[in-house]
Amino acid sequence: MTETILPAKLAEIRDEFLELPETDRLQLLLEFSYELPPVPAEYEDHPELRERVVECQSPVYIIVDVDDGDRVAMYATAPAEAPTTRGFASILAQGIHGLSADEVLSIPDDFPQTIGLTRAVSPLRISGMTGMLMRTKRQVRAKRA
Template sequence: MTLTPALQRTVDDFQAMEEGDRLQLLLEFADELPELPQRYADHPDLLERVAECQSPVFLFVEVDERVHVHATAPAESPTTRGFASILAQGLEGASADEALAVPTDMPRLLGLDRVVSPLRLRGMAGMLGRIQRQVRERAAAR
């Protein structure tokens, strides 16, 4: 298993907590989702909808020398927003190879299986899958 250093720290933080406290940590991540850069806020058509999520989640990945994940999720969907925040922060500044090496089951490593629904975990896996696809496409286009 290969995680970026930021994702590994997040997984370690979740695993160090009691199961009941993990949901609270996820909600804290929801408050930390970075704002969209103005160039995407002004052009939402550039963002890709994550259909696997029940809530309207949109994202866009930039790849220069590093990966930059931009995501938006509604405030009234804090678990989904928390997942988007974990991925955006955890992949920020990673190389394309590092982002692509993150295992698809990474959401399960957070230990949230019994505190959030399987549907929500699939939504986070869907976000990761779309991010990795965009990374592959943009890295190949460079």
């Protein structure tokens, strides 16, 4: 199995999870849920820029922006009462923010399965995180076109 090179921030997050015993990984995910970066004020009055992640049971929305320098900003909203989903959104928002569009597009689609949580959370939740990643990549492609 060849290992895909992950962008440094996502590799660091993945390694942080994998260094912990499986029993402690949910606690780290909960910590990430508290660190979900807020959506900047300039997006507040623009609901049309938010995309619902229908793969998530909770109402999760993402906003993806690609600037003139081809740098990606990814923001997400997820309810506090859905800490697992919010934690996944936070991992992606923190790990993707500031990457080049090419770096985002090169993130392996199975990244959510590589952080060591597949036995700790339901497959539906992993699917939700995968949905967030796929929608982010699709938006990056669309905004570059």
